[in-house]
Structures are given as C-alpha cells and as structure tokens.
Amino acid sequence: MLTGLRGVGKTVLLREFGRTAEAHGWTHVPTEAAESQRFVESMATLVRKALLRLSAARRAAERARRALGILRSFLVRWNLPDGGELALGFDPIPGFADSGALDDDLAGLFAALGEFAQAHDTGVLFTVDEIQYLSQDELTALIMGLHRVSQDQLPFMIAGAGLPSLPSLAGEARSYAERLFSFPVIDSLPAGEAREALLSPAADEGVHWRPDALERIIDLTHGYPYFLQEFGKQAWDVAAGPDHITVADVEAAVPVAIHELDTGFFRVRIGRTTDAERAYLAAMGSLGPGPYGSGKVAAAMGKATTQVGPHRDALIKRGLCYSPRHGIIDFTVPMFDQFIRRWTA
Ligand SMILES: Nc1ncnc2c1ncn2[C@@H]1O[C@H](COP(=O)(O)OP(=O)(O)OP(=O)(O)O)[C@@H](O)[C@H]1O
Ligand SMILES: [Mg+2]
Numbered sequence: 001m002l003t004g005l006r007g008v009g010k011t012v013l014l015r016e017f018g019r020t021a022e023a024h025g026w027t028h029v030p031t032e033a034a035e036s037q038r039f040v041e042s043m044a045t046l047v048r049k050a051l052l053r054l055s056a057a058r059r060a061a062e063r064a065r066r067a068l069g070i071l072r073s074f075l076v077r078w079n080l081p082d083g084g085e086l087a088l089g090f091d092p093i094p095g096f097a098d099s100g101a102l103d104d105d106l107a108g109l110f111a112a113l114g115e116f117a118q119a120h121d122t123g124v125l126f127t128v129d130e131i132q133y134l135s136q137d138e139l140t141a142l143i144m145g146l147h148r149v150s151q152d153q154l155p156f157m158i159a160g161a162g163l164p165s166l167p168s169l170a171g172e173a174r175s176y177a178e179r180l181f182s183f184p185v186i187d188s189l190p191a192g193e194a195r196e197a198l199l200s201p202a203a204d205e206g207v208h209w210r211p212d213a214l215e216r217i218i219d220l221t222h223g224y225p226y227f228l229q230e231f232g233k234q235a236w237d238v239a240a241g242p243d244h245i246t247v248a249d250v251e252a253a254v255p256v257a258i259h260e261l262d263t264g265f266f267r268v269r270i271g272r273t274t275d276a277e278r279a280y281l282a283a284m285g286s287l288g289p290g291p292y293g294s295g296k297v298a299a300a301m302g303k304a305t306t307q308v309g310p311h312r313d314a315l316i317k318r319g320l321c322y323s324p325r326h327g328i329i330d331f332t333v334p335m336f337d338q339f340i341r342r343w344t345a
Contacts, residue, residue, distance in 0.1 A: 001131070001177075002161040004186035006333045007226030007265065010161035013186065014127045017159050021125040026155070027053050027117070028125045033133040035318070040078045040102065043142075047071055047109050050124045054117060069093035070112040074105055102138075106145030114154025123155030131162035132319055139166075140173040147176040163332045165322035188334065194223035198232050202245070207236075212247040220254065224334045226265060231257045258342075266339040269320055280311045281320070285340025290330035297329065 002010045018028035029049045031042050048071060055064040068090040075082060077098035092098065097108030117124050131139070146158060160181075169177050189197060195214055202209060217235065221227035234253035239245045270278065283300040284292055294312060298305040312329060315321040322332050331337065 001159070001166070001181040001183050002186050003164050003166055003183060004161075005164070005224075006269075007224060008186045008188065008334075009225045010186055011129055012225075014129055014159060014161050018125065018127055021123070021157075024123075026123040026125055028127065029053075030127045030129070032129040033131055035133050037133070039134060039138040041080050043106060043109065044071065044075055044078070044080050046126050047074075047113055050113055050126075051116065054120065054122065054124070064116060065090060066093065067112040067116040070096040070108060073098040074109050077105065102141035103144035103148070106141055107148035110145055110149045110156055111152065111154065114149055114152070114156035117155050123157070126158045128158060128160040129162075130319075131160040132165045132167070133162075134167060136167040136169070140169060143169065143173045143177045143180065146180055150180060163319050163322055164324065165316055165319065165332065188223035189225060189228070191218055191223060194218050194221070194228055197225070197228050201232075202236070207241070207243050207245065209245045210247060213245050213250045216247055216250045222334065227257075227261070227335070230261055230265070233257075234260065262339060262342060266333065266336065266343075269333055269336070270343075273315070273318065273320070274311075276308075276311045277315055277318075277320075280308055280315060281340055282344045284321075284329070284331070285337045285344065287337075289337050291324055291328045292330065294327050294329055 002013055004010055014030070018030060021028045027050055029046050031046055033039070033042070051064055051067055051071065070093050072090050073092040073094065074080070074097040076092050077100060096112065097105040099105055099108075113124055134142070142158070149156065164185075168174075188194075195218065198209060198214060198217060213235070217228065217231045221231055231250070231253065234257040235245055235250045238253040238256065239249040270281065273281070279301065280297065283297050284290065286300055287296060294309075295305050297312070298308050301308060312321070316323060316329075319332055321329050323329055333339075
C-alpha cells in the first residue's frame with residue numbers, strides 16, 4: 001500500500017507491479033478509485049474483468065461457472081447492472097457473496113476468483129490507485145474481505161496506492177491491514193538518484209549535464225520526480241547543444257517549466273474548489289512552506305478555527321490537503337505553497 005504526495009511515482013510503481021505480475025503469468029487488473037464512484041460496482045467490474053481474461057485465455061468459460069455464479073449473486077445482492085455477456089446466463093449461487101455485509105461478500109467474491117485462478121495454476125493481482133477516495137467503511141470492508149481469504153493461501157493479491165490522507169483504520173481492520181500490507185512511503189528522490197534520473201537518459205543520447213546545471217535543477221525541484229521530469233524536459237528543449245546542457249540553459253528553462261507546471265500540474269488541482277476553499281489555500285500559502293497549524297491558518301484569515309473547519313475538511317476530502325498529525329494541515333502537492341503565492345500575487 002504505497003502512500004505519498006502527488007507526482008512522486010506511485011502510479012508508475014503500481015504499473016510496474018502489474019508488469020511483474022504479468023511476467024509471472026498472472027492476470028493484472030488495474031482500477032482507480034474516484035470521489036464519486038460506487039466501490040461495490042468497481043469491485044464487481046474488476047472481478048468480472050479478471051474472470052473474462054482468465055477464462056478467455058484458458059478456454060475455460062464453462063469451468064468458470066461457479067465463480068460466475070458467485071459474481072452473479074453479488075451483482076443481484078448489491079443491485080448492480082449485469083454487465084452483459086459474462087455473468088448473464090449464469091444462475092446466482094445462493095449463500096456466496098450475497099449476505100449484504102460487504103466484507104463477507106467481498107471475501108466470497110475474492111475466494112471464488114482465487115480458487116478459479118488456483119485451479120488453472122495462475123493468479124490475479126488487482127491494483128487500486130487513488131485509494132484515499134475510498135470511505136473508511138469501504139477500505140475496512142476491503143481489508144476484512146482480504147483477511148478472510150488470506151488464510152486460504154489463494155493466488156490473489158491487491159496492491160494499492162494513495163495520498164497520505166488514506167482513511168485511518170480502526171480496531172481489527174487496522175491490525176489486519178498491518179499484517180496484510182506493507183506501507184512504504186514514496187517521497188522525493190535523494191540527490192544521488194535525482195542526478196541519475198537526469199544524467200542517465202541524457203547520456204543515452206550522448207548528452208552531458210554540466211555539474212552546476214544539474215545542481216541547479218536538483219535545488220529547484222527538491223528531487224520531486226514530476227518536477228525533475230518537467231525541468232529536465234524544458235532544459236533539454238532550450239539547450240542549443242550539441243552535447244552539453246549548461247546552467248544558462250537551465251536558467252532559460254526555469255520560467256517555461258514553471259509556466260507549464262502552473263497551467264497544468266498545479267492548476268488542475270484547484271480546478272473544482274470553491275471560493276471559500278481557495279481562500280483557505282491562499283491563507284496556507286501566505287504562511288510559507290508547510291506543515292501548518294490549523295489555528296494559524298484560521299488566524300491568517302482572521303477567523304476562528306471552527307468557522308473554517310468545514311473548508312479545511314473539504315480540501316482534505318478533495319485530496320488537496322492532508323493532516324499529518326492532529327491539528328496540523330499540509331498540501332498533498334509538493335511545493336504547492338510556491339504556486340499559491342504566484343497565483344495570488
Ligand atoms: N521511475 C520513474 N521513471 C521515470 N519517470 C518517473 C518515474 N517515477 C515517476 N516519474 C515521473 O513522475 C511523474 C509522476 O509519477 P506518477 O504519476 O506515478 O506519480 P503519482 O505518485 O501517482 O502522483 P499522483 O498522486 O498525482 O497520482 C511521472 O509522470 C514521471 O514523469
Ligand atoms: Mg498517481
């Protein structure tokens with residue numbers, strides 16, 4: 001379960017997990033949670049896709065009967081559309097995935113899929129991106145469902161990625177999650193790796209970075225992968241070459257890269273915010289780099305903490321901010337405070 005800020009490479013890593021699984025003959029089915037999506041429906045879709053691929057690859061549609069019947073039970077119980085050719089025509093198998101308790105029903109579904117994959121000497125990996133958009137109940141059900149099938153040693157795995165605002169789990173779900181998943185934090189690259197990320201693709205093309213040019217980019221980007229990509233690209237495009245990129249090239253590329261980030265990467269984040277939420281963001285930005293005490297942000301707006309609390313919560317729900325500790329808030333987007341100051345200037 002990867003967590004980290006925007007643009008650090010979580011999605012890139014999930015795809016890599018998918019490729020690894022497929023290289024071992026497993027089926028990989030990716031999905032991305034969204035603010036406005038029904039979780040049960042996306043789970044049913046994932047299972048359906050996995051069964052479709054497994055049975056097509058192995059000409060085993062007939063043998064998928066049991067798993068499809070269980071999927072059908074789930075679809076009926078959770079009032080989900082049938083999804084056409086696949087589950088249709090298979091009778092629901094009562095007693096599996098149709099209790100109405102989401103964790104039990106997910107366990108039934110995962111077990112059916114895992115058993116089918118096992119019978120065909122293969123496995124299934126689900127990757128769930130943007131997992132912070134699941135509600136606490138949904139994430140709890142997912143963990144409990146997985147826990148129930150984990151004891152059966154079935155070839156079924158889930159990998160997830162999300163912002164540090166991942167819903168916090170309580171009680172049993174929490175201790176199961178700790179056993180079922182590891183929680184690596186993905187962050188900016190250490191200077192050595194950041195240098196390598198710029199040096200190595202350029203070297204492949206016979207181009208070298210002057211040391212001061214390289215250091216300037218590391219300094220500007222703080223090693224954040226998305227920014228390295230953007231500044232690296234613009235410096236490459238600006239440089240006259242033929243085989244060196246100089247610090248003057250980097251300086252010329254800076255305004256272009258910043259403009260690109262401001263109109264793309266940063267701008268999309270504030271796209272759907274309300275005026276009150278933007279005022280909250282502006283107050284955060286006015287205080288310099290985060291994290292920020294909620295009280296200080298409210299004070300900067302001349303308001304009481306309780307008055308602006310709903311906007312703060314809305315920004316967390318949108319995935320723009322997160323709370324690293326109680327009473328503390330920060331941006332989920334690296335260097336967002338600088339953008340806010342440029343934007344409000
Ligand atoms: N291993 C890598 N190789 C090359 N580029 C990378 C790598 N990891 C990250 N990047 C760069 O960083 C960008 C952001 O990566 P990615 O989309 O995986 O971030 P993320 O953590 O999923 O961000 P978000 O939270 O916004 O979804 C990529 O588009 C790419 O430019
Ligand atoms: Mg991502």
